[in-house]
Amino acid sequence: MDLPAKDVELLPENEKIQDEKERGPTFHCELYDTEMVRKIAQVFLPGLSSACVDNTTGDMFRSPGSVAVDIRKEMIDYLTQRSESFVAESVVLEGGPDAEVSDHPFDIISDMVDDFASLKRNLFGRVSGWLLSEKREDKIDDFVQEMEINGFWLLDRRETIAQILVKNVDFKNIFHCDKKFNTAEELAEHVRNCGFRTMNCTNEGCTTVFCASHLEKHDSTCPFKIIPCEQQCSENIMRREMDRHCITVCPMKIVNCPFYAVGCQSTVPHSVLQQHRSDNLRSHLLYTLKSIHKGASEEDLKKRVDQIVELSSGQLADARDVRSLTLKVKDLEAKPGPLEVIAAEKVSEESNKAGENSREDSIEAVKKGGEESTEVAKIGSEKSTEESTAVDKTGSEKSTENINKVGEEFSSIRI
Ligand SMILES: [Zn+2]
Numbered sequence: 192m193d194l195p196a197k198d199v200e201l202l203p204e205n206e207k208i209q210d211e212k213e214r215g216p217t218f219h220c221e222l223y224d225t226e227m228v229r230k231i232a233q234v235f236l237p238g239l240s241s242a243c244v245d246n247t248t249g250d251m252f253r254s255p256g257s258v259a260v261d262i263r264k265e266m267i268d269y270l271t272q273r274s275e276s277f278v279a280e281s282v283v284l285e286g287g288p289d290a291e292v293s294d295h296p297f298d299i300i301s302d303m304v305d306d307f308a309s310l311k312r313n314l315f316g317r318v319s320g321w322l323l324s325e326k327r328e329d330k331i332d333d334f335v336q337e338m339e340i341n342g343f344w345l346l347d348r349r350e351t352i353a354q355i356l357v358k359n360v361d362f363k364n365i366f367h368c369d370k371k372f373n374t375a376e377e378l379a380e381h382v383r384n385c386g387f388r389t390m391n392c393t394n395e396g397c398t399t400v401f402c403a404s405h406l407e408k409h410d411s412t413c414p415f416k417i418i419p420c421e422q423q424c425s426e427n428i429m430r431r432e433m434d435r436h437c438i439t440v441c442p443m444k445i446v447n448c449p450f451y452a453v454g455c456q457s458t459v460p461h462s463v464l465q466q467h468r469s470d471n472l473r474s475h476l477l478y479t480l481k482s483i484h485k486g487a488s489e490e491d492l493k494k495r496v497d498q499i500v501e502l503s504s505g506q507l508a509d510a511r512d513v514r515s516l517t518l519k520v521k522d523l524e525a526k527p528g529p530l531e532v533i534a535a536e537k538v539s540e541e542s543n544k545a546g547e548n549s550r551e552d553s554i555e556a557v558k559k560g561g562e563e564s565t566e567v568a569k570i571g572s573e574k575s576t577e578e579s580t581a582v583d584k585t586g587s588e589k590s591t592e593n594i595n596k597v598g599e600e601f602s603s604i605r606i
Pocket residue numbers: 220221222368369370381382385386387
């Protein structure tokens with residue numbers, strides 16, 4: 192690449208003697224909005240790159256690198272001149288067709304950079320096919336990178352230019368200080384308190400530099416600031432970690448009720464889920480029963496809720512979700528006892544079949560009803576204990592299957 196290794200003096204000629212020409216107080220505050228100046232300095236390289244690429248495209252004897260030094264100088268002169276006449280021009284244009292144009296220095300200077308780049312297009316560079324091609328975009332990006340790697344136009348040099356341009360176009364004095372003083376002491380005193388003096392963010396990990404007047408603005412968005420959890424849990428979290436905290440570990444994370452799938456539409460903070468479960472046990476139970484005994488009447492199911500709650504002696508509160516509540520319910524429904532006695536009253540002849548399962552035997556027995564039921568319950572409960580021991584050994588899968596099967600049997604009897 193033919194870029195010079197060392198940067199040359201880039202200040203426009205007339206800037207050096209400008210101060211001497213001015214009358215009145217001679218001690219000027221030179222402070223400016225550092226963030227704005229940096230942002231503007233960052234558009235210079237892409238602007239220069241597109242000017243160099245469009246100027247040499249289709250030319251086998253010249254590369255972007257071979258024209259970069261000259262075009263950079265032209266660019267600085269162009270921007271300086273345009274910025275100097277900007278205020279006068281904008282007064283003329285005020286109220287005209289361009290009245291809507293932004294008066295923000297970044298927009299003004301970016302537009303000037305674009306104007307300059309389009310002026311440097313050669314004949315081939317003006318072909319619309321080329322201007323819209325991805326190849327052009329790639330070449331421009333590549334040349335920006337090449338200049339960065341070679342330190343061709345360092346950021347602090349670009350910032351010096353940007354600072355001058357900002358002062359020229361920022362006629363509302365929003366992005367630079369225009370205060371003047373009669374003595375160096377007065378100036379020094381002012382600089383200590385000037386709203387444009389630079390400050391470093393004090394939040395650990397943050398390297399942002401900003402104007403004193405932007406302290407509050409930065410602090411309210413600084414990604415490294417430690418702030419209380421947005422969901423009002425007791426923790427303090429770094430702002431940039433907040434989203435992740437809120438959707439992962441935060442105890443106040445909003446979750447669907449675990450009985451959402453069967454009908455409870457509540458959303459609650461994770462930390463009060465247990466409370467929600469115990470407060471809504473009966474309604475969760477009703478939802479669960481509805482999914483077990485599809486088609487059963489609401490009235491019957493409500494009665495069943497009462498029976499199950501009575502039988503459960505408090506153990507249902509441990510059921511964390513539909514699956515575990517279903518297992519517990521089916522277990523309770525399968526237990527011989529008051530439930531089955533009530534169930535047996537409604538059993539129709541054809542609904543039951545003898546089977547290999549010991550519980551089916553017990554159902555068969557229950558079907559006969561009357562005095563036998565007490566004995567049956569005894570046998571049933573013994574068998575059930577035996578069986579549950581066996582089931583424990585064979586694992587939960589089989590247990591679920593077994594319970595499901597038994598539960599279904601009972602449901603067909605009961606309902
Ligand atoms: Zn100042």
